[in-house]
Amino acid sequence: MGELESPASPRRRSDGEQTHTAILETAMRIASIEGLGSLTIGRLAKELGISKSGLFAHFKSKERLQRETIDAARAVFEHEVLRPGMGHEPGLGQIEGLCEAYLSYVERGVFPGGCFFAHMLAEFDAPEGPIHDELEADQRGWVGMLVQLIETAQKQGEIDPAVEPRQLAFELFAPLELANYLFTLHRDPSFVEHGRQAVADTLARVAPR
Amino acid sequence: MGELESPASPRRRSDGEQTHTAILETAMRIASIEGLGSLTIGRLAKELGISKSGLFAHFKSKERLQRETIDAARAVFEHEVLRPGMGHEPGLGQIEGLCEAYLSYVERGVFPGGCFFAHMLAEFDAPEGPIHDELEADQRGWVGMLVQLIETAQKQGEIDPAVEPRQLAFELFAPLELANYLFTLHRDPSFVEHGRQAVADTLARVAPR
DNA sequence: CCTACCGATCGGTAGG
DNA sequence: CCTACCGATCGGTAGG
Numbered sequence: 001m002g003e004l005e006s007p008a009s010p011r012r013r014s015d016g017e018q019t020h021t022a023i024l025e026t027a028m029r030i031a032s033i034e035g036l037g038s039l040t041i042g043r044l045a046k047e048l049g050i051s052k053s054g055l056f057a058h059f060k061s062k063e064r065l066q067r068e069t070i071d072a073a074r075a076v077f078e079h080e081v082l083r084p085g086m087g088h089e090p091g092l093g094q095i096e097g098l099c100e101a102y103l104s105y106v107e108r109g110v111f112p113g114g115c116f117f118a119h120m121l122a123e124f125d126a127p128e129g130p131i132h133d134e135l136e137a138d139q140r141g142w143v144g145m146l147v148q149l150i151e152t153a154q155k156q157g158e159i160d161p162a163v164e165p166r167q168l169a170f171e172l173f174a175p176l177e178l179a180n181y182l183f184t185l186h187r188d189p190s191f192v193e194h195g196r197q198a199v200a201d202t203l204a205r206v207a208p209r
Numbered sequence: 210m211g212e213l214e215s216p217a218s219p220r221r222r223s224d225g226e227q228t229h230t231a232i233l234e235t236a237m238r239i240a241s242i243e244g245l246g247s248l249t250i251g252r253l254a255k256e257l258g259i260s261k262s263g264l265f266a267h268f269k270s271k272e273r274l275q276r277e278t279i280d281a282a283r284a285v286f287e288h289e290v291l292r293p294g295m296g297h298e299p300g301l302g303q304i305e306g307l308c309e310a311y312l313s314y315v316e317r318g319v320f321p322g323g324c325f326f327a328h329m330l331a332e333f334d335a336p337e338g339p340i341h342d343e344l345e346a347d348q349r350g351w352v353g354m355l356v357q358l359i360e361t362a363q364k365q366g367e368i369d370p371a372v373e374p375r376q377l378a379f380e381l382f383a384p385l386e387l388a389n390y391l392f393t394l395h396r397d398p399s400f401v402e403h404g405r406q407a408v409a410d411t412l413a414r415v416a417p418r
Numbered sequence: 419c420c421t422a423c424c425g426a427t428c429g430g431t432a433g434g
Numbered sequence: 435c436c437t438a439c440c441g442a443t444c445g446g447t448a449g450g
Binding site for chain 1: 242243244246247322323327328330331332333334335336344345348349375376379380382383384386387390391393394395396399400403404406407410414
Binding site: 040041042043052053056060061062 | 443444445446447
């Protein structure tokens with residue numbers, strides 16, 4: 001991500017900002033594999049070759065480090081999944097585009113531990129704490145977006161209007177999540193292929209009659 | 210689980226055995242909610258009102274505590290899901306039985322943090338360590354069992370023989386896992402209902418022609 | 419960004 | 435099952 005810099009740049013990014021970015025990239029990598037709970041300040045500092053308190057100074061609390069890590073991961077997700085997926089024709093095109101963008105994001109190993117938010121989903125399932133609430137809201141938002149796209153596709157005659165949008169959103173979401181978990185666990189790309197086939201099967205079943 | 214004891218029993222369970230069982234029950238509860246990583250010996254001891262080293266003496270290492278906790282959870286899963294699910298007619302009956310038994314196990318909150326093994330799946334996705342290997346073998350075993358039931362149902366004419374068994378196993382597994390995660394995250398039983406409907410939709414689609 | 423430190427907790431041990 | 439302890443690491447602070 002931008003290793004090249006123009007040396008004569010008049011207002012180039014400060015060293016502090018670069019360090020901050022480097023910290024968050026390492027933090028996302030660790031958290032996607034082992035969870036936010038395994039993201040300790042001492043370990044992060046050692047991996048980056050700086051002192052613990054030097055790193056701490058960037059965030060002032062562990063919760064803020066966790067929050068900023070989630071925010072950075074959200075930006076990656078938007079760039080790698082939502083943007084390419086939504087860049088298709090409104091309705092069915094965007095539905096297919098988002099499913100494929102998600103599976104591609106998993107397959108390419110954008111995060112080495114699989115989908116960052118799928119991992120967080122399991123880690124923060126207990127209904128306690130501000131991070132749980134934030135992740136739950138993200139989750140609701142993504143499902144809600146999918147529901148809206150389904151309703152648009154129904155209005156456009158691309159999906160059977162008798163289909164219940166929330167049910168279909170669930171049935172599309174399910175193979176995406178399972179493809180992520182099984183691909184990450186077994187390191188076997190056939191699970192991503194199973195996910196593609198499942199999405200195609202489900203969309204074929206709800207085609208207008 | 211057996212609070213009543215016959216006081217005159219000649220070979221009644223020793224106190225040590227009872228304590229051991231109590232430790233594992235608390236350990237399963239904590240691990241299902243927060244993961245095996247949050248299962249510290251000190252915390253477990255405090256929650257049970259015994260000393261840290263007294264608890265430690267039961268297991269001799271943290272890894273053995275983790276292993277025994279997983280073994281205990283496996284026994285619960287077999288009793289609550291596999292046994293009732295397999296108690297149906299071989300083939301399609303057992304497939305439907307297992308899916309319903311799993312969804313019921315989630316809905317009844319057998320583990321307060323949702324399906325124990327779904328949580329472990331996300332926590333030990335990194336391909337390192339003996340616990341990862343053990344959980345991956347469990348996972349393979351369950352999917353393999355489902356594949357065999359599908360092949361049996363195909364031989365019995367209950368499922369279209371043109372269907373690829375591994376693909377169908379994936380498509381049945383996916384809504385079960387998602388129902389578990391979303392029910393646990395949002396505490397909303399409609400996600401379990403979405404899971405039931407998804408299983409029914411998928412089985413209807415692969416009915417013999 | 420650093421050194422130097424704090425109290426708390428970690429897994430584990432000695433010895434009973 | 436206990437008390438008493440070990441070295442390591444935790445999140446965080448003081449002061450620069």
